[in-house]
Amino acid sequence: IFLMDLDRFKLINSTFGYLYGDHILQLVSERLSSNKKHRNDTLYRLGEDEFALIATLEDPLEARRIGRDLIKVMQDHFASDKGPIYVRLSMGIVIAPVDGTKESELMRKAEIALHKAKSRGGNSFAFYDNYSEKQYRSRLSLENALLSALERKEFRMAFQPQIDVSTGRVFGAEALLRWRHNGENISPALFLPVAEEISIMPDIGFWVLKECCQRMSEWISQGIELEKLSINVSASQCHDETFLERVFKIISDADVNPERIMLEITESVLMEDRNKIKELFKRLKTLGIGVAIDDFGTGYSSLSYLKDFPVDILKIDKSFVDNIETDERDRVIVRGIAKVGEVMGMEVIAEGVERKEQLEILRNLGIRYIQGYLYSPPLEKDEFIAFCTSGKVKL
Structure with missing residues (x-):
């Protein structure tokens, strides 16, 4: 057949x-x-x-x-x-x-x-072949589990500190979604693409935003004054007709200053419907909500959209940091991004910093903000509070 x-x-x-x-x-x-x-x-x-x-x-x-x-x-x-x-x-x-x-x-x-x-x-x-059938069954099982994960309260958030290397203080954090199902931690790289394909990413995304705003409100009441909490937003969320209304309501209900919220969007989202996304960014800006471009330099990088879109932060992808000690091309790219950020009035964050040598080079290239395992992995909410209240980070 x-x-x-x-x-x-x-x-x-x-x-x-x-x-x-x-x-x-x-x-x-x-x-x-x-x-x-x-x-x-x-x-x-x-x-x-x-x-x-x-x-x-x-x-x-x-x-x-x-x-x-x-x-x-x-x-x-x-x-x-x-x-x-x-x-x-x-x-x-x-x-x-x-x-x-x-x-x-x-x-x-x-x-x-x-x-x-x-x-x-x-x-x-x-x-x-039998292997394909096993993969098919595994995929079906994953889809079914995902469809009930919110109802079963299997999702949780982790927070990776973002450090201002000029002062040694925690100025922000990136919120990262985690899923534990049947006693196992499922990799985001595995379940997030599936969630997009089966059209449940908007529901998950709005749950993430609500959860993060509630955490932010709690931290403020405990005296932890983060400048920014970065929250990843999917393409399907951006195209949801109720996106702006729901985002603003969630932030307002949590009684959080919109200027403390930073929405992270990948470069590919910018290219899907340029005019619509441009208007979305402008309206977010009007509400006081910031926008960061995640994994900058790996997708459709173009200086034209940096000019057209009201972007606040560029996040240098980990792939440009991994070999920065030995690869001159990576250093040139990072230096260029830092300069673009300076000229355009955008902050620049380097992701995936794991070694002191990388930190020193990034400092010398003009990078002020970093995120990575050198300082901390993503932390559960209580661990994150302890990290933030332990004093300045040793640089």
Whole structure:
């Protein structure tokens, strides 16, 4: 069974309409049918943009050639009155009786193989294998656990101190989300992309903001006067129509000065809808809320957006700090970012500082604020309070 799904076909429907999309689907069906190798091979349309080819093969190795041919035949465009239309497909392949004998079992495994092909970026095929099934089950389990993580109160926050090296004081902190599920700490690198994909990142993000503002309010009442608390904001949050209203309400309900809150946004967010994000930044600025560009220099760095967007802080990515003792190029880049920040009136924070040698070089390059394991890992709230009240940090 060759289970096929057209890549990003919804874009054609949303651009040209469903009638035109149906016309293209008919052309796709004709092209795939013309590529059948044997008279008894049967092509089925299973759904809007999903097809299945059932073929009888004398040699299972022939399945790879057929898979390549089906991908290849879709590389040519479809001529139309709207110009050339390109349609690509992803494919999952199962072979009976090796992968099973029941129709339901084979189709389930073909779906797993199809998911594997799509996860590679599409326009390719993949065979079913046991490892893929384990990954698929693991991913499904992760999604299900994430969907109930907020309700189960499994999330918590950690706070990494940010140090002013000119005074040795803690001037701020970055709030970092942690998830403990079934007694295990799940890596943010694993669960955050999944949360984005299943569209629950806005809910998690607003919970994070509320939690952080409550912590900030508590710290102020205890005499811990942080200048800034940096909170990461996702792309999906920024595009939420209620984003500004909810952000301001959460901050107001916690009775926190908006000027103490810094929202961290990655460079990629700036490029998704430049005009909309620019207007969002301006309105945040009007409310007194600051904006930091996280991992600066690793994405779509452009001096033009620093001119156009009201940004308060640039955070130098850890990748430019790791080898700064030995790599002159890293030192040149960091010096350049420090100078840009100075000219544009933006503060600059170096992330991932782990060694004293890195600190000295960063100081000499004009970096005043740092964050990293040299001073402290991310801390639980009580540990963070103890760190802040222990006096100045030894430099």
